[in-house]
Amino acid sequence: MEYNHKNIESKWQQYWKDNATYKTEIDESRPKFYVLDMFPYPSGAGLHVGHPLGYIASDIYSRFKRLQGFNVLHPMGYDAYGLPAEQYAIQTGQHPEITTKVNIDRYRSQLDKIGFCYDWDREVRTCNPDYYKWTQWAFIQMFNSYYDTKVQSARPVSELIYHFEKYGSKDIHAACSKDLEFTADEWKAMDDKAKSDTLMNYRIAYLGNTMVNWCPKLGTVLANDEVSEGVSIRGGYPVEQKLMYQWCLRVSAYAQRLLDGLEKVDWTDSLKETQRNWIGRSEGAEMKFKIADSDVELEIFTTRADTVFGVTFMVLAPESAYVDMVTTPDHKAEVEAYIAAIKHKTERERMIDKKVTGVFTGSYAINPLTGEKIPVWVSDYVLAGYGTGAIMAVPAHDSRDYSFARRFDLPIIPLIEGADVSEESFDAKSGKMMNSKGPELDLNGLDVKDAIAATKKFISEKGIGKVKVNYRLRDAIFSRQRYWGEPFPVYYKDGIPMMMDESQLPLQLPEVDKFLPTETGEPPLGRAKNWKTPEGYPIELCTMPGFAGSSAYYLRYMDPKNDKELVSKKANDYWKNVDLYIGGTEHATGHLIYSRFWNKFLYDLGKVCKDEPFSKLINQGMVQGRSNFVYRIKDTNTFVSYGLKDNYDVTPIHVDVNIVSNDILDTEAFRAWRPEFKDAEFIFENGKYMCGWAVEKMSKSMFNVVNPDDIVERYGADTLRLYEMFLGPLEQSKPWDTNGIDGVNRFLRKLWNLFYKGDTLLVTDGEPTKEELKSIHKLIKKVTADIENFSFNTSISAFMICVNELTQLKCHNREVLSQLVVLLAPFAPHVCEELWHILGNDTTVCDAVWPVHNEEYLKEDNVTYAVSFNGKARYNIEVPADMSSDDVQKIALANEAAAKWIDGKNIVKIIVVPRKIVNVVIK
């Protein structure tokens, strides 16, 4: 019997399906293990060979854990809402639901060919009403909650209302958009609209007037993580800042817990660091500066309280509410002109244009420590969205303030001894203070750190300011002016937003005639007929963003068919949270922040038992493409082989990698590839046309896309799985290069040859030999450790070594081969299933038991020590493995003569390091 991947793979895939081999149920008698892949957005292009990399890794780990006796939950689903389906719908009129379904079916058939052990009964799709019911449900819970900063937990808004009725806003500790003050009587006197507006200031899901990233081209608002360098991540269209009334999630309330939680999870340091930067905790002080001849006080945030003596001007963000308050009548025109000019620019233009601009308001602030009058300016280098939108400028010790001071000729006062500020500012937080003595506070001579502490203490005591922690993390903007997303379960009663009753969920996405905004500029849902409650109230027209559906999907897999709850207590208590999460690093500041926030919120509500959703996280690297080139001689239709191209004036042209093998071009296929190459001539080297190559992104336009279906067809899924893992370390980005795939395919055939020679079954019974035991136990040890470390590439090397050794030993022993098959089953499940049955087992290999190695078999009889002189190895000595270091040393000493022979020098000392080297020092 020959190794025939096609028969084997289709046979076992069918068997697993028919027998529901991978169906998972709660089983209290076994420990659970939850392995999760980041679910894909099913794009129209289908899977390329890079997509399954992480899925193969998680599949190997799942199968491994299962063989070790764990009850493994390993589900898959689809992140089905997204822009491409909607854009396609706009162009073609095709309903995104149809496009999405077609794409999902394509993905599923591609995934099935690779032989994953997903429990497909648990599949979720974010666009299914049974699923998004729970997204809407969570939103209602957030609307009905506020964040209590004292107990650091979400609490019902009803508690807040109770407090307002008794005490007004006095002594509340709730995360809010702005500090409000009102009495119980004032609260009671408010009408429904005013009460609603007041509560919005505290709700976790709230409607707020915020600066948003508006993308005119996409016609929607985008979250911070959906924008990079001033353009949208999807499509790369310019984004501008715009004040809009939008639904938001008060993610910022959870900033500290999101930061603290990172200590508890097993993620890579770089990913944790990315999240820490994104959350951006900074400790500083908030300080008040009075405006001269006015009641206005400017509140600013600084991390350098120590530098107050060096403040020579103040700067306001153009969007700051302070601007109107402080601008004097004679400067009004100038300030307004400046702000108008700034508003005109897009975010991208503001970034590219690094020119220092600004305008004087005409007002002066009073330095609270010196009493000096300092001018107040407006400039776009101060951001409205961070801190208070106003800063104290210390040009000597902040580079941005420095360039501003230089541009407008404002004074620069150095505050740190020895700092030269004639050319640039001294930004470092170190050194001894000078020029820092006021009527009541003297910082001179103090170290910067101590000066910061002293100033904080002083300003707190004097009521000038207070210690404050600021976070860079913004609230998430939750409205999208699009069709293809979850509708908000919100209606408006006399302009007041109201939540639908949970019994009315899911609120299903309505049909529309077109997927474009209405003529009056309303979102596409404005086109829906009867988009009203039964009572006739209008329903919210925006839909939720992409991250809404992906924020809690891992919980739904635990209990996907439950129509009473997102997840039952029983299921959540058993499966708890994700033990291993595998996905790309591109979600570091998006999905992985939102998911953690969402989970913590549900944790506060008592709906889930773990406050972190993903215990361990692995980021698989990107698989890049390996493009091939042919070289056309200019102005001809003649192509010259790679090695000879330098002799001609040539243009490199991308050529489809699928008509190139080992960099050798299939010239006939090339002529047939495109009409313009029909009559192509070639200049060969050694009778072949060699192509050049380069590593680039895998994309259609580079003609370097490799489809996993083609690999499976030609070599089989097991070869694909092994080769994907063999390419290199999982977490590293690497180019796909089909050239090496024969090596792993050859390995599988060698494995097969241990079982069969022609049609003769070679398997023998009896005791394995010592060498055979050693070989297989070495493998057990190595593979077990490698899988735990996700070093799949090196474990495949170990398999190759072992199979080579067993071939050399002519080992066909049933016991040894059985263990080998179990070890390899996570990597190459189909062929191992076949071999497992050939070995006479009637259960599936998935139900086998992972072998444990025995150190006894691994012991060496003899150990080789290198005897070295001054660290340079001269000769080896072989001694019994159990010989002591002292004895080895004696043997080395006995070679003193040899030492003398080397350089005629004397031995000073001999160092014996266990296991490897005996080193002799000579003089």
Add this chain to the structure above:
RNA sequence: GCCCGGAUGGCGGAAUCGGUAGACGCGCCGGUCUCAAACACCGGUGGGGCAACCCAUCCCGGUUCGAUCCCGGGUCCGGGUACCA
């Protein structure tokens, strides 16, 4: 600018504890089989040298008997992020 990675043969990459650098695979070279080719199998393969040996893990320096590994300085490449006060 700041933060985080990385640099090892012709190529992908090993060396998981500071101990004979280059496992395993690809490619290449030689051989067996074949009329021949492909496949398969066997052997060789970092560079230099007839050889003993010498030189090699981005560069410079340090610690150590011994450094791909630890420390200091630098170069280059990749990723993240940015007027965040």
